[in-house]
Amino acid sequence: MMNAPIPQTVISARGIDLTFETADGPVHALKGVDLDIAKGEFVSFIGPSGCGKTTFLRVVAALERPTAGEVSVNGLSPDEARRARAYGYVFQAAGLYPWRTIGGNIALPLEIMGFAKAERARRVREVLELVELGGFEKKYPWQLSGGMQQRASIARALAFDADILLMDEPFGALDEIVRDRLNEELLKLWARTGKTTLFVTHSIPEAVYLSTKIVVMSPRPGRITDVIDSPLPRERPLDIRDSREFIEIAHRVREGLRAGHED
Amino acid sequence: MMNAPIPQTVISARGIDLTFETADGPVHALKGVDLDIAKGEFVSFIGPSGCGKTTFLRVVAALERPTAGEVSVNGLSPDEARRARAYGYVFQAAGLYPWRTIGGNIALPLEIMGFAKAERARRVREVLELVELGGFEKKYPWQLSGGMQQRASIARALAFDADILLMDEPFGALDEIVRDRLNEELLKLWARTGKTTLFVTHSIPEAVYLSTKIVVMSPRPGRITDVIDSPLPRERPLDIRDSREFIEIAHRVREGLRAGHED
Amino acid sequence: MIRAGPILAMLLAVFALWYAAAVPMNIREVLTEAERAGAAVTPATAVERRDANALGLVLANPGQISGTWAQDRPRLPAPHQVAGELWQSTVMEEIEGRRGLLNSGSLSNRGLLLHAWITLSATALGFLIGAGAGILLAIGIVHSKTMEKSVMPWAIVSQTVPIVALAPMIVVVLYSVGLQGLLPKAVISAYLSFFPVVVGMVKGLRAPDAMQTDLMRTWDASGWQVLTRLRLPASMPYLFASLKIAVAAALVGAIVGELPVQGGGLGARMLAGSYYGQTAQIWAALFLAAALAAVLVAAIGGAQRLALRRMGGAA
Amino acid sequence: QDLDEVRLQLQWVTQAQFAGYYVALDQGFYEEEGLDVEILPGGPDIAPPQVLAGGGADVMLNWMPSALAAREKGLPVVNIAQPFASSGLMLTCWKDTGITGPQDFRGKTIGVWFFGNEYPFLSWMSQEGIPTEGGDDGVTVLKQGFNVDPLIQRQADCISTMTYNEYGQVLDAGITEDELVTFKYEEEGVATLEDGMWVLEENLEDPDFVDKMVRFVRASMQGWKWAGENPEEAAQIVLDYDETGAQTEAHQVRMMGEIAKLTEGSDGSLDEAAYRRTVDTLLAGGSDPVISQEPEGAFTHEITEQALQ
């Protein structure tokens, strides 16, 4: 299930296995995962709960060490890439620090990376506008609705301009309308900045709408069952979702998923 | 936005207002909500986050008292209906008690309502079969996957045969495939038992697929913006979702939602 | 094995430090004794040594170091002296002592085992009273706003009263109104142990989230049903955490309650040891008390594992 | 036959200081008098007058200063017998501090027992005209714990000791007598009466109680006599009754020897001259006297007179 090598590969995974040793015995979270991701791609990961999507993102971000296999990120090991601050990671839950305001939360990675104060303020303002949270800078996380918190956490990952964006079901808790709007914005942002993006989702339309490449996974042990390169144009109005190509790809993804559920 | 009175009304809400007094000032959760629900209907509530769906269900279940307006349930007040044990409530998260087995969890409301021991055992077995969890009676909640937990919690709400089923985003945390399966099963169950069901969801296809009536709400203050009586037949295979009627209703719901987001 | 390593290393470090500390701590008396015995020490007289630096004394008299670990009444007894005293006053006393187990058929009052037993029984009784009262009070507080608002602040104030300071007086007063034996000590134990239980149980009984209590409401459960079916099971982790603190507090209470030394017990033993300058005796009793606390806490830990296993072992 | 119950509150932990009572108990002297006696050990935290007031005991042993102070505080206690004829209290000082007499106390640190036992010291100092607030001119007073560590560790220049107990502990610690200077209160003329038997005044109106006390005093004095004649055995009896098991035999035997010197010459009846001297010492307590008025009815000879018949 390998796709042909693409020039300017940013992330390359070869034969990744990952087994968690637990009290009940080993859990095979990933098994023989090979994947290449080129610069500027938007890759969605879809698959049933527990198939290893999160685990794979964590391996890429050096938050988990594979039991076997090699990952390289821009020719570096994931850990080197992490220390070179190559990643902006958005977790499934917002994960804002409750003792900091929204602005303070977004400024935190900037502080850690040693940005100057004025620059920090500028960037915080900028990304807050981007996610439509202008004016909420001084609020604390618990004073915002779930959706707003999620947007703030996306803003935080964007603020320091990492090369690679890792997003783990960032829109899981949002209603369809807000989700649509954020999808559109994310796509615009991606088009503008050309950041390499790895995106986990449970929603087939979302995966198809956003991605240049869709990775379908199956569980226990987590394997890649299909990699679909999207023929959709880069410009995607929301109603592209009614087009034939869209529906076809969605169908192929659904079939892939169902196959995974069957075994 | 009232629909014509239907014979055998089970739930009738008239001019419901609900304002929460908080430290930051009042929050208008519901405003002038009128709704009639007939016996055996399956009513879905859809609307943006924070529009008052949960609050409305809680008002019906007498977990919240409206600031103004009247609700009657089978001609009783919600509180009387609660004490007559008219409700089976399924919360968004499974909410199983972790110190009881699945069987113990399902038996708990039966214990509380004073069912005899043999009868309890019989019913537990019955509803476990119904939700396809036969054989898991002795397991503890954390030994089950999220989907199975959710099914157990539905079984618990069914066990004591309440007249009215209130379900608040019961499938929110599941992936699409599992969710589809549970949707099908819920529909079958409803067809078999004919229970009046109030169902909250964020998913338009889910709402359309399941309901005889879809209530679209808009936020702050929570109002009903549209009530759609579904022309779909009671028998609904999963691929009904590709039918014209289905897509039309879904479109109408989406428009209603978008309108709510605009104001 | 992996777990024992660090503890052993730390123990070794502590023992090394302990032996090292004993040298400057005890050097002055050792030199005085040596001087009396006719040895030459520098400086030669106690008056001169009085204001001298202890380390300086050690350096000036390196030959006397071994003496600091073998004194009769050391300021800081060396570990082996404490261990020796423990051995003497437990095993040897029972075997060889005139009033020991072998010779008299009952535990010797000159040994530590009897006193540990006395303290333990007061602790157990006080702990039961205190934990019971704490649980009841917590139930009251959770169910009555008035109770919460009026009792809770005073429960806090009650802990700022230096009960330990009053313990002897209380024991005397209780004694004079006819409460004798274990009970007065147990009352002090209970006073010290009820507070952690109240605080923990109030937290624990309120641990069920809104959804869990709302479910109960939809089933129209009675207050008693909510308590027994939801609040109590949900509070178990909190209960055990506070019971561990409470049992240690109860032990302290019992020991303090033994300050009026009638009736023996580890507290009486420590104090009496201090009246007669028996340093090793104090240290032995002290270590036995700490060991007793460790055993009690471990016992509660065992009960906790058992209870949680029966409750599905989720937490 | 039915025995009459008597509870005796000691003012310290079980030791040879109370040998007479333990001997009387052990040798059955009390039983012979038809008494069932329970001896309650005391300690640094037990105020015997409080126990008496609360009804926890029928008789207490107490030093006269503390008992008279209690009397003035509104707790009418009465001395019914005084087995200790002279005082064993003294100050023990390091000789190398240069102290030779009370005037040398100025600028020194002195450990004193409180808890009602500071009175004799305070009145002694006020008689000497030495302030007790510290400084170069006065003495710095420490509330002494209940062992001799402060002296051995040289945290204090002098500490309070009893001839029969703490002084022995100092010697046991290896210090020789010629390294020390001692000041016996008896010799300084500020002695106050020690271990006496005291009861509540109101109880003495009850003839049955008086009769019980007569028998109690008689048996107790018999115990003291026996103890004085058999010091080794008496010490052994004390050791047997010690619930803490903390004392050593050698120490108790020596204590018995010293105690015998204090009880010597007493048949249990109060020596009014000694009483006079005690009261005068206490009344002379300077700015903060222990007792402010001459006590009245603080003792009775009635019991001892009957007991000695």
Add this chain to the structure above:
Amino acid sequence: MSAAILALALWLGLWALNVWLATGPLANRIWARMAVPLLFGLTILVLWEIAVRALQVPLVILPPPSQIGARFGASLPVLWADFVQTIGRGALSGYLIGCGAAFLTAIAVDRFVFLKRGLLPLASFMAALPIVGTAPILVMWFGFDWQSKAAVVVVMVFFPMLVNTVAGLSETTAMQRDLMKSWGAGYWQGLLKLRLPAAMPFVFNGLKICTTLALIGAIVAEFFGSPTLGLGFRITTSVGQLALDMVWAAILVAALAGTGFYGLVALIERGVTFWHPSQRG
């Protein structure tokens, strides 16, 4: 008999008033919230007074509150000096040293698993050493003045503070830590920006527990030797002099100081951990 009825009536009346204050329409007023516990305390005091008078409890056993209050008022200078000695010097310095040392140790323990495995069990053993045994030893080592009291307090507060801080430092969620890692944060950055703030609710829990421990430690240590002032000294000598009103006045000082101390720490806690759900009410 009539006193019993009077007491019962008073109790019922004041309790009813309290129920009304606590749950009635005024329940949310600040003064009502303050009044409830005060009224409860007052009820107890009144019952105490009645009981002592009616049962004619000897003064040397239990004095009535009125007399304690009078003694307190008349002895302010003495009690103030005792307060300064015991709490101002002994308890406070011991509290600061002990809590500070425990805090730093906790950071080291949190950093090195080796220390966590080796030191925590030893520290818990040390915590089990009863004060009755340690106090005489520490008085022997550190002398009669406040230094030995501070040492006793250090020993008493060290463990609760250590345990709480260690628990607090590991209170962060995996996600919060992973975020830090994904930003390439170093150890100190993680400590300062994540673990310490997250630990604050626990740190303050420990600080609150230690306030009362510090007080008790300083007072009890004075039993085993002290200069001629201090609350512990006052309590023991006054018991000896049968001045029970003075004993209770000293206890009153201790309770007032303890409550104030606790309240102060709780107030700071409110400011520092405003974000924690327990503080948001």
